[in-house]
Amino acid sequence: xxxxxxxxxxxxxxxxxxxxxVTGLAEEQWALPxxxxxxxxxxxxxxxxxxxxxxxLAVTDAAAFAGEVGKALAAPDTFVDEGAAxxxxxxxxxxxxxxxxxxxxxxxxxxxxxxxARFPWYGPPMSTASMATGRLMxxxxxxxxxxxxxxxxxEPTARLRHVARIGVRARDFAFSVRGLAxxxxxxxxxxxxxxxxxxxxxPVDAVQRVSGPAxxxxxxVTQRSHRDDLAVRAEGADAEQWLDIAQAFAxxxxxxxxxxxxx
Numbered sequence: 001x002x003x004x005x006x007x008x009x010x011x012x013x014x015x016x017x018x019x020x021x022v023t024g025l026a027e028e029q030w031a032l033p034x035x036x037x038x039x040x041x042x043x044x045x046x047x048x049x050x051x052x053x054x055x056x057l058a059v060t061d062a063a064a065f066a067g068e069v070g071k072a073l074a075a076p077d078t079f080v081d082e083g084a085a086x087x088x089x090x091x092x093x094x095x096x097x098x099x100x101x102x103x104x105x106x107x108x109x110x111x112x113x114x115x116x117a118r119f120p121w122y123g124p125p126m127s128t129a130s131m132a133t134g135r136l137m138x139x140x141x142x143x144x145x146x147x148x149x150x151x152x153x154x155e156p157t158a159r160l161r162h163v164a165r166i167g168v169r170a171r172d173f174a175f176s177v178r179g180l181a182x183x184x185x186x187x188x189x190x191x192x193x194x195x196x197x198x199x200x201x202x203p204v205d206a207v208q209r210v211s212g213p214a215x216x217x218x219x220x221v222t223q224r225s226h227r228d229d230l231a232v233r234a235e236g237a238d239a240e241q242w243l244d245i246a247q248a249f250a251x252x253x254x255x256x257x258x259x260x261x262x263x
Contacts, residue, residue, distance in 0.1 A: 004129040008111055010159045011136045015103050018143040021152065022096065030092045034145040035224070035257060039084060041149060042095060044142045046087025047080070049099040051138060052106045055131060058119045059109045065120055072122060080251070106135070123250050133162045137248055141222035148224075156194040156215045164191055164214050167221030167248040168201045174245050178253050183208065183238040191217050208236035210243065221248040228259040 022045060030042040039047075057065040072079045087095055110128050118125040126134065140163055147154050168189050172182035188206035191199040191214040199214055210217070212232035219225040220232050220243065227243055234240045247254050 004113075004127070004132060005111070007129050007132040007136065007162060008107060010162060011132050011139070012107060013157075014136050014139045014143070014159055017154070018139055018146070019100065021143065021146060021150070021154075025092070027092055029150075030095075032149050034149045036145055037255075038081070039145070040088060041146050042088035042090075042092065043084040044146050045095055045099050046090070047084040048139060048142055049087055049095065049102050050083040052099070052102040052135065055135060056102065056106045056109055058121055058126075059106070059113060059131070062120055069120075069122065076252070103135075121250075133166060137163045137166050137222065140218070141224055141249070144219070144222070144224045158194065160194065160214050160218050161199055163218040163222065163248065164189075164199060165201075167217060167246060170221070170248050171242055171246070173250075174242065174247050177247075177251075178245055180241075180245075183242075185238075187236075187239055187242070189217075208234075208239040210234050210239050218248075221246045223247055223249075223254045223256040226257050226259040 022041065025041070031040050033040055034044055036044070054065065054068045057068060075082070087098070090098070110132055113119075113128045116127075118127055119131055121131070121134075136159060140159070144154070171187065175182040185208060186202045186206055187208045187210060188203060189201040190209070190211045191201075192212070193199050193214050210232065212230065216225070216230035216232045220227060220230055223246075232243060234243050245253070
């Protein structure tokens with residue numbers, strides 16, 4: 001099985017898990033506010049459906065996707081919220097059906113993409129595996145908002161390795177998007193996986209180091225929890241700064257979440 005095929009299998013599993021979480025929700029539950037300001041559960045699913053749709057365009061119709069990029073450039077601060085709001089206005093059964101159909105179409109397109117294909121995106125072009133990894137990260141992160149809203153604790157899985165990898169690779173982006181110079185040296189990142197194994201990134205002798213549970217690191221880089229509420233630790237001034245600004249997602253700097261005591 002190729003790397004891309006393995007990631008796509010995990011994307012499918014992540015989507016199925018979230019689908020189980022929202023299936024059967026009452027109409028009024030779709031309107032419950034989530035930790036993302038101004039976003040209900042419907043907004044969260046609508047955003048995933050919207051992103052799957054534009055990802056499908058990136059994979060199958062580059063010209064149409066370029067039109068979506070133009071819309072984003074015309075309204076960089078609002079286009080994401082506008083896309084979520086449009087979908088959230090749909091009746092819940094229609095929104096759920098739209099999300100299911102869209103993610104199935106995207107998975108099919110990615111599974112049949114030619115080897116070595118690269119697709120346009122809002123940043124650098126993406127390979128099949130990178131596109132799939134991004135979709136898994138978003139599904140997991142927005143699913144976390146929904147789980148938190150419903151008071152559900154999700155069991156962490158080995159699929160978190162994809163989220164962690166994006167978080168590590170996005171280190172320099174987190175600095176640059178804030179107008180900061182990225183550190184010149186690599187960091188060592190050591191994360192404890194859900195099964196107790198260690199996921200290691202970077203040179204073993206690096207001075208700047210980050211360590212902690214993989215789940216907590218993923219919550220940090222997706223900005224689903226405040227650093228003060230997580231057991232992620234840094235050694236070195238640059239690593240300390242990174243943990244204050246880390247983000248695994250594209251776009252402008254996220255506002256993050258307040259510490260639990262201030263929420």
